[in-house]
Amino acid sequence: MKTTRRDFVASTVAMAVTARSLHAGNDAQTGPGQSSLPVVVSTWPFGKPANERAFALLLAGGRPLEAVEQGIRVTEASANPSVGLGGIPNAAGVVQLDACIMDGVGHRAGSVAGVEGVRHPISVARRVMEKTPHVLLVGDGARQFAVAEGLEVVESDAHERHAAWWKQRAAERAAPDTPGSPRGNHDTIALLAIGLDGTLAGGCSTSGLGGKLPGRVGDSPIIGSGLYVDNEVGAAGATGIGENVMRYCGSFLVVELMRQGLHPNDACMEALRRISRQDPKGTALGVSFIALDKHGRYGSATAGQEFQYVATDRGGSELISSPGLGPLVRVPEGGNRR
Ligand code: ASP
Numbered sequence: 001m002k003t004t005r006r007d008f009v010a011s012t013v014a015m016a017v018t019a020r021s022l023h024a025g026n027d028a029q030t031g032p033g034q035s036s037l038p039v040v041v042s043t044w045p046f047g048k049p050a051n052e053r054a055f056a057l058l059l060a061g062g063r064p065l066e067a068v069e070q071g072i073r074v075t076e077a078s079a080n081p082s083v084g085l086g087g088i089p090n091a092a093g094v095v096q097l098d099a100c101i102m103d104g105v106g107h108r109a110g111s112v113a114g115v116e117g118v119r120h121p122i123s124v125a126r127r128v129m130e131k132t133p134h135v136l137l138v139g140d141g142a143r144q145f146a147v148a149e150g151l152e153v154v155e156s157d158a159h160e161r162h163a164a165w166w167k168q169r170a171a172e173r174a175a176p177d178t179p180g181s182p183r184g185n186h187d188t189i190a191l192l193a194i195g196l197d198g199t200l201a202g203g204c205s206t207s208g209l210g211g212k213l214p215g216r217v218g219d220s221p222i223i224g225s226g227l228y229v230d231n232e233v234g235a236a237g238a239t240g241i242g243e244n245v246m247r248y249c250g251s252f253l254v255v256e257l258m259r260q261g262l263h264p265n266d267a268c269m270e271a272l273r274r275i276s277r278q279d280p281k282g283t284a285l286g287v288s289f290i291a292l293d294k295h296g297r298y299g300s301a302t303a304g305q306e307f308q309y310v311a312t313d314r315g316g317s318e319l320i321s322s323p324g325l326g327p328l329v330r331v332p333e334g335g336n337r338r
Contacts, residue, residue, distance in 0.1 A: 025265040025299030025320070026311070037198065038064075039296045040071065040312045042191040043239040043288065045319055046083075050074045051312035054193050059314075064193040064201035065103045065126070072099075072122040072203050075189045082187035085119060085154065087207025092165035092214050094158040095207050097121045098221040100136075101129060104200035104231030109135050111221035115142040117156035122205045124151055125221070135223065139215075162214050185210040188220050190227060190237025192292040200294065202227050202235040208242065218242025224252035233259045234293035236268070240305055241286040248275045254291050264291035265299030265323060272303040272325045283326025306331050 038058035040051040054071030058064065076084035087095050099121035100111035110129025112121050113136060124146045128137050137145055146153055188206035195201075204220040204227045212218075219242035220226035226242065228251035229235040236254035238245045245251075250271060257267035268289040276283045281304070288307035292298045300309050303325040311318050 025263065026297055027263070036313060037296050038067075038193065038195050038313070039292060039298060040067070040191065040193045041290050041292050041298045041300075041309055042071070042189055043237065043290055043307075043309050044187055044189070045308055045310065046075065046078075046080055046187075047189055047191060047310045048312075048317050048319070049078070050189060050191055051310050051317055054191060055312045058193060058195050061196060063105075064195040064199055065101070065105070067193045067195070068101060068191055068201045068203040069122055069126050071191050071193070072189055072205050073120050076120050076122060076205055080187075080189075082185065082207055083189050083205050084121075084207070085117070088185050088210035089207075090212045090214050090216070092158075092161045094156075094161050094214065096158075096212075096214070096216075097205070098208055098218055098226075099125045099203070099205040100221040100223060100227055101125045101203040102201060102223060102227055102229040102235075103129070104229045104235065107230070109223045109229075111136040111223065112142040112146075113138045113217040113221040114215055115139065115146070116158045117154045118143060118146045119152035119154065122203050124149070125203070127151070136221065138217070165214065186241075188218075188226065188237075188239040190220070190239055190290060192229075192235040192237055192290060192298075194235075194292055194294070194296055198294060200229050200231055200235045200292070202229045202237055204237055206239075219245035219250065222246055224249045226251060228252045228255045230255050230259075231294065234264065234291060236264075236289055236291040238290075239288050239307070240302075244275070244279065244281065244285045244287050248278075250275065250287065250289060254289050258291060258293050263299060264293050264297055265301065267291055268299055268301035269323060269325060272301050276303055276325060286329070288322060301325060302328065305329050 050071035054067035057067040102109040192202040236251040286304040288302035300322040302322040307322040
């Protein structure tokens with residue numbers, strides 16, 4: 001692992017990215033109990049406060065699962081325009097949230113999709129995992145579950161808005177959206193953590209694609225697509241156009257490539273190569289992966305969009321510019337497309 005880490009502030013981000021982009025990811029193998037653990041990685045520059053919350057818990061001996069939940073709650077509670085209740089609305093003007101969490105210990109997972117008016121979808125996902133025999137709850141069922149669990153919800157007029165929108169759409173005889181052409185802004189926090197004991201966990205939270213069809217669910221809450229964790233190998237997470245991840249079980253693919261011995265950087269890149277070989281969009285996927293293996297090594301790759309992620313270890317937090325496949329479309333600083 002690189003030892004020349006430094007804390008960064010917004011004004012130094014560009015410099016840090018330039019310095020790091022030539023050797024993105026880390027190399028040295030570490031293991032449980034070694035001083036270079038714990039490690040946290042997350043998508044986009046806005047992941048830094050989430051990483052630092054998660055890292056502090058891990059350093060104090062906390063479980064990766066707890067660190068992931070608490071880290072992602074930081075982003076959900078912030079004014080982030082792509083995560084949590086402040087996120088981007090769907091076509092009817094309603095914010096519908098997707099989230100999941102996965103614990104490498106026991107290979108457990110929980111998800112919520114298309115849930116409205118819930119303050120912390122990541123916490124609902126964790127309760128689904130821990131308190132039900134299920135993996136995924138959707139829509140109003142997920143919201144009612146959150147209420148029953150005593151989790152924070154806000155009033156929602158989603159039902160009326162959706163009804164009005166579908167009525168208007170029918171009246172206008174609107175053409176369906178062109179498949180594969182999502183509109184608007186979007187981003188996800190995907191956060192992966194390895195603890196002092198070498199166990200792993202991960203989570204995702206997002207409002208999904210801006211202007212999406214009501215009811216659309218992206219890759220983020222789908223285990224194996226937006227997130228996958230396997231304690232024997234490592235963890236991977238995705239951000240970008242979910243449809244281009246879901247059709248290939250993207251995060252599962254990255255973990256399986258690490259199982260074959262690839263470094264996290266190479267596993268992410270090889271997954272994107274495989275997807276782009278088959279996909280009609282080629283390398284213009286608008287998809288980025290991050291990965292963290294059981295040795296604490298991490299990396300990423302991106303196709304069709306510029307992408308940066310944040311790695312946090314004992315040396316501090318660092319913003320890392322992802323290696324890219326094909327031409328990359330610029331994404332404004334901060335990660336959120338405006
Ligand atoms: N993957 C998310 C989705 O498709 C959006 C994003 O990460 O940009 O819902």
